[in-house]
Amino acid sequence: EAGVVQSPRYKIIEKKQPVAFWCNPISGHNTLYWYLQNLGQGPELLIRYENEEAVDDSQLPKDRFSAERLKGVDSTLKIQPAELGDSAVYLCASSLAWQNNEQFFGPGTRLTVL
């Protein structure tokens, strides 16, 4: 069974530029999560989707961050414009709606903003 796929794995951009991350969850997983992980910290939830609906986006900085999951499968997280403090690892995870305790994580995208 394929795991959660994320791309790109690494991204280096200059501040004020836009950037987008892509996630393909495990097949059949209705719930998709985007997490932010700063250096030396644990993952922090940015947004959670149930199918195509964002059911928890309270931690998403909406002035510069946006996300979509149009068909309830793949998801894209965008930052526009990026700031120096956005440098972090962005993790995507998915879970079966009824097995919500185990979330399967992708390898993450490491973003560096110069």
Add this chain to the structure above:
Amino acid sequence: DQQVKQNSPSLSVQEGRISILNCDYTNSMFDYFLWYKKYPAEGPTFLISISSIKDKNEDGRFTVFLNKSAKHLSLHIVPSQPGDSAVYFCAARVINTGTASKLTFGTGTRLQVTL
């Protein structure tokens, strides 16, 4: 406000010995606790979990203990192996009636198992 705390950023243990990783939490509404293991350049992978109605859960070399009165849980690895060297995250879930719920993670403990 760090609701899940892992106060030891690192731990070094000899191969074959017991590794004990600790985690404290402040939110009494947490009803489910999980440990995740993370290797460099990979995402966290689920290791073991425990419900708040239990005080112990065992899976092979891994055992998680929960002390609700102290709001403390620990992960025991016996015997420790070099392949266990990784960062371990404690995570907790708030009671939620929805179909999925938010996990709150600790800051992680880096375990090094030496030969």
